[in-house]
Amino acid sequence: MPVLTLRAVRQKIRGAQKTRQITKTMQMVSASRLMKTQEKLRQAKPYAQKMEGMFLHLLKSDPLSHPFCTEPSAKEVALVVVTSDRGLCGSYNTNLIAQAEEFLHNHEAVSLVMIGKKGANHFRRRPWPILLEYPEMAGKPDFDRISEATRDLTSSYLSGKIGRIYLLYTRYISALSLRPTCVQVLPLPSGGEGTVQTIIEPDRQMLLDRFLPQYIASRIYILLLEAAASENSARMIAMKSATDNAKKMISGLTLVRNKVRQAAITREMIEIVTAGEALGG
């Protein structure tokens, strides 16, 4: 082991303490953001559930003949990849990007839609085309911005630019269980039982045209809120880990510092004693 001066050890300890302060703060901030996101999710679920209820009602009333419910003719598949904007969230982005790469491997003709800068930075250098990018959305999903993004996606779908649309996000099962999951956004199921006679105002086609895009937007909103919860959880756990490691380092370095200090004192004592003897004590 190299001989460390007392000053060098002290500097290392100070460095580790500063790191621990930063990681501890980031851990607490992420924990608080996680709570807020979960609250937002809790508040948003009733709307999503009622939208789902209305969609199911539509399915029961008559088979849905709408471009959103029919298999598209375009062969080009779109994959919406949800990563984070900022780093320091452990394996959150790497796990999701790995799943995205697997999807790209298994499908022909895929175009990408990027939500989150980390994913965008990775796939910029890869051969697949990036249709749309949405930075500053991943951490704090906003319903209005998501409605806009949904409009971009649905107009590409309707114009035939892309066919099936899938969304890859990190599902929040628990704080420790975060799972990259792929869901199909379009086309929607078309139902077809026709068991309930329903009055539709002003008319069926107008209602479908107005309702279906909103329905898709509310689904995507919930998925992005879950992804934000996963991101905050991953960051909280990564920062806790970093904080614990910093604490261990500080303990270890403190022991080293004490040993070095005692060795220095012992050396001085020996010098004093031998100097004293030399002077004839």
Add this chain to the structure above:
Amino acid sequence: MPTQTFHCTIVTPTEVSFSGDVTSVVAPASDGCLGVWARHAPLMSILVAGALTLTDAGGQVEVRRIGAGFLNVLNNDVTILTDACVMQKP
């Protein structure tokens, strides 16, 4: 004979604005007001921004202003989906 009630929920993307039993709901549809009483047939409608009137079992009338959205009536349960809902100031 007391007027029958049914359950009505008003939801927005950020909150449940109202959830309770009412005797009637009058909602602003695109071609005029749409009134719903108990045991209404299954119905779905586009709603425009405007006044929404709820009447409870005691006859109390409450008026709210809602943004555009949808009305869904199924199995004697009414849901109003809208982007915003505020109490009408008297």
